[in-house]
Amino acid sequence: MTTLTRERRELQAFSASVTAGAARSLDLLRDIEITLAWLNRLTGMLRADAEFAESANADLEAISCPIDPDDAIQDDLENAQREVKALYDILIDKRQAGRDDRRLTEDDGIEAAYTEAIAQAADLHNAINALRWNIGEHDIDATPQPKGPVYAAEDIDALFDDLLGR
């Protein structure tokens, strides 16, 4: 193979690469940038909210009185979990749509950005779950509880029947 032939092949490969790159419309590139910016902003918000939930969780010990005597916070946090789960599911669907879009390449970073947002949504959801549970535990300790009857270990049916009013 002569130097000229090799040079021609390299130039042809280079031309093909430039042609393929240029074929990607400017609109698509703009859409990618917008999507990445939106995902980065969303991921940042999810991370901040998860950190807030973790911080609130850590602060529970410092509070000695019941926090949620009417379960209103439990309900609100459960609703928040549902919303975050809905967002999580949408992000998974959109990531899959990105994977299926032949115009997108790995280098675009869209899939990685969706994956990061999904992980942050899960972290927030699970942090809220832990907070919700721990508020309940906290309030059990903070609320005077009558001792209630003690049952032998073999009398669990009696315990549950009494609790359920049967």
Add this chain to the structure above:
Amino acid sequence: MTRPHPIKRIRATTAFGEMLRKLPPEIQEAARQAVKDLVADPHPKKYRLEKQTADYWTIHVTRNHSHKLSFALEGDCAVLRKIGTHKEIDRAP
């Protein structure tokens, strides 16, 4: 993980009873069975016993991990503290 002591007696907090009564009957029955299994084996693998703090433990009540209950140990007496939904999702689906 440290195993809880063998359980010979059991009682429930008022909160546990209130929470239990709000749950669907199938979850109530799953909880009853989970507590029976806990007493029979203080470390029941299928219920994912977890030590949450120095004061209390949790077990998963249902196979799909939708509900958990927590209990404390006062000597050989298990004190049922709380039961409710437990929802965690995978961060790398």
